[in-house]
Amino acid sequence: MALSPDRLDRFARHIVLPEVGGVGQVALAEAHVVLIGCGGIGSPALQYLAAAGVGRLTLIDDDVVDLSNLQRQTVFAEADLGRPKAQAAADWVARFDAALECKAVVGRITADNAAELLAGADLVLDGCDNFATRLAVSDACVRLGIPLTSAAVGRFQGQVANFAGHLEGQSCYRCFVGDAFDAEDCDTCAADGVLGALVGMMGAFAAMQAIRVILAGKTELGDPQWGRLHLFEGLVPSLRTMKIAKDPDCRGCSGEA
Numbered sequence: 001m002a003l004s005p006d007r008l009d010r011f012a013r014h015i016v017l018p019e020v021g022g023v024g025q026v027a028l029a030e031a032h033v034v035l036i037g038c039g040g041i042g043s044p045a046l047q048y049l050a051a052a053g054v055g056r057l058t059l060i061d062d063d064v065v066d067l068s069n070l071q072r073q074t075v076f077a078e079a080d081l082g083r084p085k086a087q088a089a090a091d092w093v094a095r096f097d098a099a100l101e102c103k104a105v106v107g108r109i110t111a112d113n114a115a116e117l118l119a120g121a122d123l124v125l126d127g128c129d130n131f132a133t134r135l136a137v138s139d140a141c142v143r144l145g146i147p148l149t150s151a152a153v154g155r156f157q158g159q160v161a162n163f164a165g166h167l168e169g170q171s172c173y174r175c176f177v178g179d180a181f182d183a184e185d186c187d188t189c190a191a192d193g194v195l196g197a198l199v200g201m202m203g204a205f206a207a208m209q210a211i212r213v214i215l216a217g218k219t220e221l222g223d224p225q226w227g228r229l230h231l232f233e234g235l236v237p238s239l240r241t242m243k244i245a246k247d248p249d250c251r252g253c254s255g256e257a
């Protein structure tokens, strides 16, 4: 793929970075990212992935835009209230950059339909709000050999990690959280609250980590940092990183799934 003169202009600030460059920009343009959840994490992640020129986006969300979402879900406006989030978010992408291919899937991803919905993705970015979906998505990514950028928030804390449980010796999201949450559908935001700006940081952080995966093996920024969980504490701002070890008994990535 060759970038047209207007695309070279549009992405000039990326291309001038030696760690991205023209090679990286082409890799972004050729990438297909599936976003799970167009909410607080998905909105800014989507905005920065689209702004970065990720050529194909699939947006999966079964929810509709509610007034209480506007405190943090930055792609939506009052005119979107009551509309399916995936469709409203896809409309935002179409307005933002007509050159990007964007598909909205209004529905919930589950263990039963994950293979079909994720097929052909280069990366899945999961910013959904419940463990059952996160685990189903993680298991599907391992089975399909797709890298996963996982992001989650609660109150003043956020976490972001890249997983590649399909690769030898690399952990998956299930190695991190275990099996206890499969049946649990806990949207803790509603009960516990969450600071909008913190969600925005984690969504943008997830987009950055996703870009590392897309550039892996192509440019210097392409270090996916598999299995490294970055934990951000927002009350007294601090970031720490921990390595998620592969669980030899994990039913997601150790051959028994």
Ligand SMILES: [Zn+2]
Pocket: 165, 171, 172, 173, 174, 175, 176, 246, 247, 250, 251, 252, 253, 254
């Ligand atoms: Zn695992």
